[in-house]
Amino acid sequence: xxxxxxxxxxxxxxxxxxxxxxxxxxxxxxxxxxEAEAGGVAYKRHGHPLPxxxxxxxxxxxxxxxxxxxxxxxxxxxxSLRPEQAILGLRSALGLFANLRxxxxxxxxxxxxxLRPEIAQAIDLLIVRELNGDVYFGEKGTRRLADGRRQGxxxxxxxxxxxxxxxxxxxxxxxxxNGRLTSVDKANVLETSQLWREVVIEVSADxxxxxxxxLYVDNAAMQLVRNPGQFDTIVTGNLxxxxxxxxxxxxxxxxxxxASASLGERTTDHGTFGLYEPIHGSAPDIAGQxxxxxxxxxxxxxxxxxxxxxxxxxxxxxxxxxxxALADGVRGGDxxxxxxxxxxxxxxxxxx
Ligand code: IPM
Ligand code: MG
Numbered sequence: 001x002x003x004x005x006x007x008x009x010x011x012x013x014x015x016x017x018x019x020x021x022x023x024x025x026x027x028x029x030x031x032x033x034x035e036a037e038a039g040g041v042a043y044k045r046h047g048h049p050l051p052x053x054x055x056x057x058x059x060x061x062x063x064x065x066x067x068x069x070x071x072x073x074x075x076x077x078x079x080s081l082r083p084e085q086a087i088l089g090l091r092s093a094l095g096l097f098a099n100l101r102x103x104x105x106x107x108x109x110x111x112x113x114x115l116r117p118e119i120a121q122a123i124d125l126l127i128v129r130e131l132n133g134d135v136y137f138g139e140k141g142t143r144r145l146a147d148g149r150r151q152g153x154x155x156x157x158x159x160x161x162x163x164x165x166x167x168x169x170x171x172x173x174x175x176x177x178n179g180r181l182t183s184v185d186k187a188n189v190l191e192t193s194q195l196w197r198e199v200v201i202e203v204s205a206d207x208x209x210x211x212x213x214x215l216y217v218d219n220a221a222m223q224l225v226r227n228p229g230q231f232d233t234i235v236t237g238n239l240x241x242x243x244x245x246x247x248x249x250x251x252x253x254x255x256x257x258x259a260s261a262s263l264g265e266r267t268t269d270h271g272t273f274g275l276y277e278p279i280h281g282s283a284p285d286i287a288g289q290x291x292x293x294x295x296x297x298x299x300x301x302x303x304x305x306x307x308x309x310x311x312x313x314x315x316x317x318x319x320x321x322x323x324x325a326l327a328d329g330v331r332g333g334d335x336x337x338x339x340x341x342x343x344x345x346x347x348x349x350x351x352x
Contacts, residue, residue, distance in 0.1 A: 001270065001309055002032045004061035006054065008039040009083055010282025011292035011341075012067025018294035018345030019065065019301050022321075025349045026314055034061060038086035039282070040071030049086040050093075058090060062268040063308035064275040065301060066090075070282035087277070091131050096262035096275050097162070098169040099129040099241065100303070103248040103258060108327045112253030112335050115225060122229025123252055126177060128170040129241025131262055133162045134192075136238045156192050158237065163199040169263075170235035171207040180211045180232035184220045184240055196237065217244070224248060245279055255280045256293030256334040259300040261307050270310035276300040286333075290340045293332035295322055298348055321351035 005020070007013040020033070036057035043049045049069070058064050069083040079085070090096070104124045105113065113120035138155030145151050167183075174181040183200045185193035197214055204212045215223065217240045223230060224244060228251050236244065249255040258279045266273040278296030286292055299322055306315035325347040331337020332344055339347070 001028070001030055002034060002061040002063075003304070004034045004036050004057045004064045006036050006038040006058075006064060006066045006086075008067040008069040008086070008282065009041055009071045010068055010284045010287040011280075012039070012069070012282055014288070014290065014292050014341045015278065015294040015297035016065065016067040018341055018348075019297040021345050022298050022318060022348055022352065023301060025352045026317070028311070028314070038066070038090070039069030039083035040074045042086065043074060043077070043081055043083065047081075049081060049083050050089040054086075055090070055093060058094060058275075062270065062273060063304045064090070065297075065304060066275055066277035067297065068278065068280065068282040070284070072284055083282075088136065090275060091262055092137060094273070094275070095132065095264040095266070097130060097132040098166055098263045099127075099131040100173070100261045100263070101127040101129060101241070101245040101248070101258060101279055103127070103245075103252050105252050106257070106323050106326045108329075109253050109335075112331075114250055115228070119227065119229070120251060120253075122227075123248075125228065125231040125248065126173055126233045127241055127245050127248060128166065128173055128233060128235045129245060130158075130162065130166040130235075130237050131241075132238075133158050134238035156190065156239075158192050158196055160195065160199050163196050164203055167200045167203040167235060168206075170233060171203060171210050174210045174233040175207065178232040179209055181213075182220070182231060182234045183212065183214050184217050184234055184236035184244065185214065186217050186240075187214070188216055192237075200235070220244060221247060224251065249279060254293065254332075254334040256296050256332060257299070258296050259303050261300070261303040263307060268308055271306075271308045274304065274308050276304040276308075290342060291333050292341050293334045294341050294345055295326075295332070295348075298322055298345075317352060318348075321348045324351045 007016040110117035135156035140154040187193040302318040305311040
């Protein structure tokens with residue numbers, strides 16, 4: 001079992017260090033870790049945010065454990081050299097089109113949410129975000145209009161097969177949950193969304209046991225804070241999924257708690273090849289201070305164990321240890337507490 005480990009930038013290395021301590025505590029036999037550079041750190045050392053060696057390491061592995069990328073000192077670089085290209089490049093080069101972002105309120109965390117406790121306690125949803133298409137990967141540029149004004153432009157599009165494959169992932173996910181799927185689009189304005197909706201409806205014929213409904217993204221954003229308990233599984237495009245998943249994270253208390261899996265079609269000996277990362281970014285403002293909450297990264301490891309290594313029992317152990325630490329009052333700064341990165345890692349390891 002080979003895991004490529006890419007700590008990345010900012011708080012990435014700190015949260016990944018604690019995650020590796022958790023992995024170590026599981027004492028899994030036959031595990032090989034390959035460390036690889038990605039993001040601003042890779043640009044500074046190799047002149048590219050996603051060097052060939054990193055892509056090779058990724059391809060040779062069963063799974064990738066990813067920290068975060070993003071570095072404000074790289075903001076002036078041309079887009080193809082910015083740290084974010086590392087994660088976007090991996091998602092696209094490796095065909096990781098299905099992004100699973102679960103959001104569930106942990107016991108005892110009702111007060112951490114910015115929503116009222118009785119509303120927050122009902123949150124148990126899964127966002128299935130398409131990851132290889134949309135305005136993220138369309139042609140883009142800046143140009144001069146005839147009258148001399150500058151114009152920025154980005155092409156949004158989805159081909160039907162791209163919608164179909166993510167819809168299948170989402171319907172299957174809904175079957176494994178409460179059998180309800182909400183497709184989020186902006187079909188009242190966008191052609192891209194109109195086709196999205198049509199294709200999702202076509203695919204629904206294969207899943208008579210799943211109840212499908214549709215929401216416009218503005219309404220979905222509103223419903224997510226009004227009554228998040230109404231959602232089971234949500235499927236949406238790359239851009240809307242990016243936004244709604246950050247919003248969902250705050251509903252459960254902190255972006256420091258949300259994990260993600262990015263999966264494609266390639267299988268491994270034990271499951272599906274995938275990339276696992278906390279949904280938070282590199283948080284340069286607190287990087288290097290030992291303040292970051294490593295729980296989202298640790299929960300991403302649990303998803304890795306489950307989806308890529310077929311180790312469901314170990315995944316549940318890690319999730320239970322995180323839940324127990326939170327139930328015992330372990331809180332990072334993101335949750336109004338004072339426990340540092342290392343202390344939180346210790347707390348999880350102790351409960352394993
Ligand atoms: C995420 C992040 C990325 C995205 C950035 C870092 C490119 O916000 O994984 O949600 O927009 O997809
Ligand atoms: Mg995001």
